[in-house]
Amino acid sequence: MVKPPKQPYTGDEMMDNVIRMNAELMSEVWILRDRVTILEHMLQEKGIVERKALDDFVPSGDLAKELLNERDALVERVVGGAWMQGFSVESLVEKAKK
Amino acid sequence: MASGEKTGASGGPAKEMYGHVKAVNLDQRGRAGLEILGAMQNYIAGTVRDRAKKEFMRDPEGAELAQHWKERHNEPWPERIAKARTVAERSAAYRYERLMQRYVGEQVYVRGVPAAERRRKEAEVYYAAPVPSAGGTLELDPSIELPKWYTETEWHLMPGGWDGYDLMGITMGSGVGPYVFARGGYAAVEANDDIRQQRVDVVKQFPKKSYGRIYEPGCGGTSTLYAVHKTFPEAELIGSDYSPHLLRQGLLSADKLGFKVTLKQRDAADTREPSESMDGVIMYALQHEMPIDVNIAALKEAFRILKPGGDLVMSDPPPFAAVDPLQAVVLDWDTDHRDEPYFSITREYEWEKVMKDIGFVNTEAYALGAQGYPWIVRGSKPL
Numbered sequence: 001m002v003k004p005p006k007q008p009y010t011g012d013e014m015m016d017n018v019i020r021m022n023a024e025l026m027s028e029v030w031i032l033r034d035r036v037t038i039l040e041h042m043l044q045e046k047g048i049v050e051r052k053a054l055d056d057f058v059p060s061g062d063l064a065k066e067l068l069n070e071r072d073a074l075v076e077r078v079v080g081g082a083w084m085q086g087f088s089v090e091s092l093v094e095k096a097k098k
Numbered sequence: 099m100a101s102g103e104k105t106g107a108s109g110g111p112a113k114e115m116y117g118h119v120k121a122v123n124l125d126q127r128g129r130a131g132l133e134i135l136g137a138m139q140n141y142i143a144g145t146v147r148d149r150a151k152k153e154f155m156r157d158p159e160g161a162e163l164a165q166h167w168k169e170r171h172n173e174p175w176p177e178r179i180a181k182a183r184t185v186a187e188r189s190a191a192y193r194y195e196r197l198m199q200r201y202v203g204e205q206v207y208v209r210g211v212p213a214a215e216r217r218r219k220e221a222e223v224y225y226a227a228p229v230p231s232a233g234g235t236l237e238l239d240p241s242i243e244l245p246k247w248y249t250e251t252e253w254h255l256m257p258g259g260w261d262g263y264d265l266m267g268i269t270m271g272s273g274v275g276p277y278v279f280a281r282g283g284y285a286a287v288e289a290n291d292d293i294r295q296q297r298v299d300v301v302k303q304f305p306k307k308s309y310g311r312i313y314e315p316g317c318g319g320t321s322t323l324y325a326v327h328k329t330f331p332e333a334e335l336i337g338s339d340y341s342p343h344l345l346r347q348g349l350l351s352a353d354k355l356g357f358k359v360t361l362k363q364r365d366a367a368d369t370r371e372p373s374e375s376m377d378g379v380i381m382y383a384l385q386h387e388m389p390i391d392v393n394i395a396a397l398k399e400a401f402r403i404l405k406p407g408g409d410l411v412m413s414d415p416p417p418f419a420a421v422d423p424l425q426a427v428v429l430d431w432d433t434d435h436r437d438e439p440y441f442s443i444t445r446e447y448e449w450e451k452v453m454k455d456i457g458f459v460n461t462e463a464y465a466l467g468a469q470g471y472p473w474i475v476r477g478s479k480p481l
Contacts, residue, residue: 002255006434009196010193020201026134027205
C-alpha cells in the first residue's frame with residue numbers, strides 16, 4: 001500500500017485537495033478533448049462530417065435553446081458553487097424544473 | 099486510418115520505449131490520461147520550478163546559502179538541506195510544484211495500472227506470441243534471498259514494486275515511459291531531457307573504443323544494455339537484477355530488438371561471476387536505490403570481476419555538492435515523497451573517493467547535463 005503524504009504540500013490539507021481535484025478535472029477535460037479531436041478526425045476521414053462544417057455550424061432553434069440552458073446550468077453549478085451550501089426541498093425541486 | 103495506429107496489440111517493428119518494448123497500444127482514456135500527466139510534469143518542472151528558483155534566490159537567506167553552498171564543510175548535509183528546504187518552502191511556487199510532482203508520481207500508477215488492465219487480453223496475446231530468440235538466456239534463482247531493504251520499498255510509489263503486478267511492464271513500457279517519462283521533469287531528470295539519449299551519452303563515457311564483455315548489475319529491463327549494444331555492438335552483454343519480472347521483460351525486449359544478453363537473477367554484491375572476467379561494468383541509476391553498505395559491496399564486487407585495465411562507469415543523480423541548494427532540496431525530496439529511501443544518503447557521498455579506496459585508479463566524477471544530471475563517476479582497475 002503506497003502511503004499518503006505525511007503533511008499537505010501547501011500547508012493546508014483542503015488546499016491540497018482542491019488542487020488535486022483541479023488537476024483531475026483538467027485531466028478529464030483533456031481526455032474528452034483528445035477524444036473529440038479523434039472523433040472529428042475519424043468522421044472526416046470516413047467522409048461523414050467535415051471539420052470545417054463543425055466550425056461553421058451555428059446552432060439555432062431547439063438546439064440553440066438546449067445549449068443555452070446547459071451552459072447557464074453549468075455556470076450556475078460552477079461559478080455559483082461557493083454560495084450553494086444552503087438548500088431545501090423546495091429549492092432542489094425548483095432546480096429540477098430548470 | 100492514415101494518421102493513427104490500431105488499438106490493442108502494437109504491430110510493426112519493435113520499438114524500445116523507455117525501459118521496455120512497447121507491447122500494446124493503450125485505450126484512448128489510458129493514453130490521453132497519461133499524456134496529460136506528461137504535459138503537467140513537463141510544465142511544473144520547467145516553468146513553475148524556474149519561478150521557485152527565482153523566489154529562492156530573491157530570499158536573502160537563500161542567496162546566502164547559494165553563495166556558500168559548497169563551502170559549508172563543517173555542516174552535515176541533512177542540516178544544510180534542512181536550511182535550504184525552509185527557504186524553499188516559503189515559496190508558493192515551490193510548494194505547488196512539489197504537490198504536483200507528488201500528484202503525477204501517484205497518478206502514473208493510479209491511471210497506468212487500470213490502463214494496462216484494460217488491455218490484459220491484448221497483453222496476453224503479445225506475451226504468448228513466439229518471438230525469435232536473439233540468442234540470449236535468462237537464469238532465475240528461486241533460492242535467492244531478497245533483502246528487506248528491497249522487498250519493503252514501493253520504489254517510486256509503484257504499488258507492490260516491480261514484481262507486485264504482472265502487467266507492470268505494460269504500464270511502464272506502453273504507458274508511463276512513452277507518455278510521461280519521455281517529457282522529462284521528474285527526480286534529477288530536467289524537463290525536456292531525452293532519457294533514451296542520456297543512456298547512450300552515459301555509455302559513451304567508457305574510455306575505450308571497443309569492449310569484449312560488459313556487465314550490468316541492476317540491469318532491469320535491459321534498456322541500458324541496449325544502449326551498450328548500440329555503442330559497442332561487438333561486446334558480450336551480461337546483466338543481473340533481483341526482479342524476475344524485469345529480467346523476463348528484459349530478455350523479451352532484447353529478443354524483440356535483436357540483441358543477445360545473458361541475464362541472471364543475482365545480488366549486485368555477489369554476482370558469482372569469475373574474478374577478472376569483465377572488460378567493463380556499468381551501473382545505471384542503481385546507486386540511489388541501494389543502502390551505503392550494499393553500494394560499497396557492489397563496487398568491490400565490480401572491482402573483483404573486472405579484468406586488470408577494465409573500466410567501471412556509474413551514472414546516477416548528482417551529489418548535493420554538485421548542484422545549487424534548491425536543486426539539492428528537490429533531489430532530497432524524492433527520499434520521503436517518492437519512496438526512494440536511499441536517495442539522500444547516497445547523494446552525500448563522493449563516490450570517486452570510495453572507488454579510489456577500493457583500488458580503482460583514474461577515478462573522476464563529472465556532469466553531462468546542465469543541472470548535474472546525468473552524473474558520471476568512472477574509474478579503472480589497475481593493470
